[in-house]
Amino acid sequence: MALTLTVRLRHGRYDAGDMRPSQAEWPPHPARLFCALAASAVETDDWDALRWLERAGTPTVRAAMDDVRPGRTDSYVVTNQTEQKPGSQSWPGRTNGARSRAFVTPACDRFAVVWPGADPDPEVLARLGALARRVPYVGRSTSQAEVSVTGSLPEDEPAWSELAPVPLGTPGAIELRVPYAGYTDALQDAYDRGGRAWEAARALPYSPVVATPEPVPTHLSPWDDLIIWGFERPSARINGDQMARLTLALRKAVISRVTDPVPAQVSGHGADDRTHVAFLALPDVDQPHSDGHLLGVALALPRHMPAEDWTLLAKAVMADPLTRLTPWSGEPVRLGQGQNLRTLRRGRWTGHRAGTRTWVTATPMMTDSFARPGRSYEQMVAKSLRRAGFPDVTEVEVSTAPLTGGAIWRPRPGSLPPNRPKKPIVHARVTFDRPVVGPVIAGSMRYLGLGLFVPEGVPG
Known part of the structure; x- marks a missing residue:
């Protein structure tokens, strides 16, 4: 049994900042997708399903890693700062601030986050599916997406690479934020305090899974x-x-x-x-x-x-x-x-x-x-x-x-x-x-x- 959350990027573009906001996030972090589900939670059963998911083990990520084209948008946005000489014509008393946002356009418009050992019961699987259907975007609001949930491994895409957790200190490893036991409550606490989701984040090192060739018989x-x-x-x-x-x-x-x-x-x-x-x-x-x-x-x-x-x-x-x-x-x-x-x-x-x-x-x-x-x-x-x-x-x-x-x-x-x-x-x-x-x-x-x-x- 396995649990897979598959994301299709509607416009083929993934808008999300990495741990350094000036850089685009790729591969997508499992915690990013978990937060998208949490943003869609309404009922108690929704939160219970998320608490089950955070305890389902550490997931792997399947995404296109080759031919990932980076991009950047520059614009002015309204800030919360006030000055005597405001710069915004639409919001009196507010200023405009320059913002530069990074994004990527991967070779494949789909990626998946997989919990290989998960075995959800039908009720949990249905509740996670309902949460996924309510997700409008993953990352920024400009990164519109469709999310689906299946109780099995995903169908492989030729462009995908699989990334899995590796020991600390592994050369070339990439840090990805992941859900963990207690993550749902940590997110709710950050929200209640007016904090940000990244404050509750924890990261693990990931590396591409290198397929071991079948041994040739002697x-x-x-x-x-x-x-x-x-x-x-x-x-x-x-x-x-x-x-x-x-x-x-x-x-x-x-x-x-x-x-x-x-x-x-x-x-x-x-x-x-x-x-x-x-x-x-x-x-x-x-x-x-x-x-x-x-x-x-x-x-x-x-x-x-x-x-x-x-x-x-x-x-x-x-x-x-x-x-x-x-x-x-x-x-x-x-x-x-x-x-x-x-x-x-x-x-x-x-x-x-x-x-x-x-x-x-x-x-x-x-x-x-x-x-x-x-x-x-x-x-x-x-x-x-x-x-x-x-x-x-x-x-x-x-x-x-x-x-x-x-x-x-x-x-x-x-x-x-x-x-x-x-x-x-x-x-x-x-x-x-x-x-x-x-x-x-x-x-x-x-x-x-x-x-x-x-x-x-x-x-x-």
């Missing part, structure tokens, strides 16, 4: 976790272009350890409609002196992998730890904890816990589709990301060269599996339409480590 990667191995030292430096040899050797070693039957999401056979385990090589990227050499390998585990399959895989590589790979003849690559390097931290590849919007390729992406006339590389990258299970992108930058320091240019010729279709291989920087929690992997060979993205601007 998108979770199709891969839920990473099992990471670093290369044991001493170890010969492995160039980034050897990534495919490492990931193929990692896949072979893992599958050889998993008890038959190998889960479809581990082998990739028979799980075309589900995300597979991705076998990754982790390059040194996105740092001042990154050169793209490989620092470790990892398994990216599907988010919706059955628990029994996850347990089977973890037991295969962790209960009896995987300690070596043989991607080529000669000395094997030894795996272990590795050093405490940024590249070997999970957060380096998953980004912020609340998600990250912008990601850039650390390893080149092989697109899911072939190049065709009328199909841009940007479209192909966006399509590959959607196919991998990621949201739409709002920006895509594509390049044949790396877009971040140390990113791998291309896999070494002959290192990819034979008979692979020759699809475009590119680097990309993408901005998603919502925050994404990684890892982000996309493209035709994402399960062998191509198309691995790194979150941009996220410290390890």
Whole structure:
């Protein structure tokens, strides 16, 4: 429930002086409208309805705050001062005094004062409505108005801003006079003494209500976790272009350890409609002196992998730890904890816990589709990301060269599996339409480590 007093300015102009009379009052003060109702009160029930309203809480104001045009009128009016040489020809013995009155013409000829939590009974609502209908003006008598009362929130006007009370000391706040418990009696007492309404006024600070945007939901990667191995030292430096040899050797070693039957999401056979385990090589990227050499390998585990399959895989590589790979003849690559390097931290590849919007390729992406006339590389990258299970992108930058320091240019010729279709291989920087929690992997060979993205601007 709510109570709303809506004012329509008949001539689109609001004539009222602010707390400084030389300035126009805007936004309108709730107490100004309350006083207009009080000036229309006649019966005891009218005053009772006003006493109910003054206790209904602190109201908010809805009014146009942009394109408010100020104005001023200058005139001579008769004063109450008497002199031997009066200046008024109409009122003998009186003088004329110059008066300058400020007014505003807002962009919308309507404003509303709203008590959001008020719940008047039908009798009070009807009595307030009758008072409102008797109000001829709000402010000066030149500010003619129509006032109406409803027991609900007002229909919004596009030009309106909402102003609500704020704590004392809030920067930029505006002081507005407001009704308060006992205000009706204070107004009657001021009237009986021949005083002015402003003598009974109290003001509170108000500020425009800033709409809080709806939070954008975070998108979770199709891969839920990473099992990471670093290369044991001493170890010969492995160039980034050897990534495919490492990931193929990692896949072979893992599958050889998993008890038959190998889960479809581990082998990739028979799980075309589900995300597979991705076998990754982790390059040194996105740092001042990154050169793209490989620092470790990892398994990216599907988010919706059955628990029994996850347990089977973890037991295969962790209960009896995987300690070596043989991607080529000669000395094997030894795996272990590795050093405490940024590249070997999970957060380096998953980004912020609340998600990250912008990601850039650390390893080149092989697109899911072939190049065709009328199909841009940007479209192909966006399509590959959607196919991998990621949201739409709002920006895509594509390049044949790396877009971040140390990113791998291309896999070494002959290192990819034979008979692979020759699809475009590119680097990309993408901005998603919502925050994404990684890892982000996309493209035709994402399960062998191509198309691995790194979150941009996220410290390890």
